[in-house]
Amino acid sequence: MNNNSPCLRRGLLFVVSGPSGVGKTVLCSKMIERFHRQAVYSISATSRLPRGAEKEGQEYFFYSREQFEEAIKKEMFAEWAMVHGNYYGTPKAFLEKKLSGGKHVILNIDVQGAMKIKRSYPNAIMIFILPPSMEILEERLRKRNMDSEDVLRHRMANAQAEIEARNQYEHVLINDDLDEAVRNLENIFNQYITSDS
DSSP states (O other): OOOSSGGGOOOOEEEEEOOTTSSHHHHHHHHHHHTTTTEEEOOEEESSOOOTTOOBTTTEEEOOHHHHHHHHHTTOEEEEEEETTEEEEEEHHHHHHHHHTTOEEEEEOOHHHHHHHHHHOTTOEEEEEEOSOHHHHHHHHHHHTOSOHHHHHHHHHHHHHHHTTGGGSSEEEEOSSHHHHHHHHHHHHHHHHHHHO
């Protein structure tokens, strides 16, 4: 941060967490639109299959379970976790390349992963997204129509546990009205990016 040359200034790491279905991906995408010259979206690796129109190297790096386990053994992840029966992780090489190149990185990860990142990157800016209520969260998950009833119940139980970890984050915001949530998140980003420039 205190390098004399702005070209060498290390980027900031923004960690965004919240329960499944809370709107993290949409909010992070909005931040990329607004800060596209300064920030990049961290691309996670996963052992789950692509959903919908997801493409390799865009939303995720898709690994087989065996490939993922091999990468764990080689310590290639800044963090990794088993979530809803699949592995998810953040490739170290991607993160380091972007941060050391002066780009701010937005990392959209679950609470387990966020706590590991916080240990490795103590200066990470931690942001938690809350649903307006558990009822609305369940409604949003049902509207996605991607999960069986069992998976949905599991997601809701996980959501409750994740929400209890919100005090581990410097910033907590509620995604009730999307435009307002985008403005609030943008204000948080500006706080750090403006003071760092």
